[in-house]
Amino acid sequence: MAVVIYSLIVILALVIQTTIFTSWSLFVVVPDLILVLVVLFSLINGPSFGAKFGFAAGLGLDLLVGELIGLNALTKMIVGTVVGLLALRFFKENYVIPLLSVIAATAADQLFYALGMAVFGVAVPLRLLIEQILLPLVLYNGVLSLLLYVRLYYFNKKIIYWDEVFRRAG
Numbered sequence: 001m002a003v004v005i006y007s008l009i010v011i012l013a014l015v016i017q018t019t020i021f022t023s024w025s026l027f028v029v030v031p032d033l034i035l036v037l038v039v040l041f042s043l044i045n046g047p048s049f050g051a052k053f054g055f056a057a058g059l060g061l062d063l064l065v066g067e068l069i070g071l072n073a074l075t076k077m078i079v080g081t082v083v084g085l086l087a088l089r090f091f092k093e094n095y096v097i098p099l100l101s102v103i104a105a106t107a108a109d110q111l112f113y114a115l116g117m118a119v120f121g122v123a124v125p126l127r128l129l130i131e132q133i134l135l136p137l138v139l140y141n142g143v144l145s146l147l148l149y150v151r152l153y154y155f156n157k158k159i160i161y162w163d164e165v166f167r168r169a170g
Contacts, residue, residue: 002163006041010057013037014064027132031140032106034061034072038080039105040149043098044156047084054080068120075112079105095149102145106138 017033024031034057042050058076062069083101090097110133114124124133 001166002159005159005163006053007056009037010034010053010060013057014060017061018064027136029133029136029140031144032109032137033144034058035076035079035106035109036102036141036144036148037152038076039083039102040098040145040152041156042080042084043087043090043101044092044153045084046087047081050080050084051077052080054078068117068122071113071116071120075109075116078112079109082108092153095146098145098149099142102141103138106141107134110134110137 013033017030021030021033038050038054038057041053045053054076055073058073059070061076062072065072083105086101087097110129114126114129117124
């Protein structure tokens with residue numbers, strides 16, 4: 001049951017990110033809703049879930065966008081795992097932690113992605129990456145994390161509860 005709900009969340013986020021958010025671009029940068037969801041769900045559910053969710057969501061984004069297939073899956077999986085591991089040391093109810101985690105994860109994700117692009121022969125100048133991509137993206141993703149964290153935290157509790165109810169019901 002929970003897998004279906006998380007899959008629907010990823011599909012909905014992919015649709016929103018590739019349709020609605022493209023019209024909200026700031027400096028030609030689109031908010032990375034997938035990354036925000038990976039970070040927030042990793043904070044809530046831990047490293048194993050973060051790795052699986054990050055890989056699945058990143059692969060979905062790769063397949064939908066169609067460039068360098070597998071690179072988003074790899075970067076989102078790494079970010080989900082690391083954030084999940086760090087979340088074991090922090091209180092999930094602290095609202096500063098999700099904001100700082102999303103900011104740091106956005107920077108790490110973009111740097112990993114740029115490194116992956118360089119491996120495949122696509123070079124992105126570091127100054128361009130920081131000034132025109134990273135800074136607006138950090139702003140967007142930070143605002144998204146503040147808007148979504150509390151809702152996702154309690155929604156996730158409901159998902160876990162109903163998943164347990166359906167498991168016991170058989």
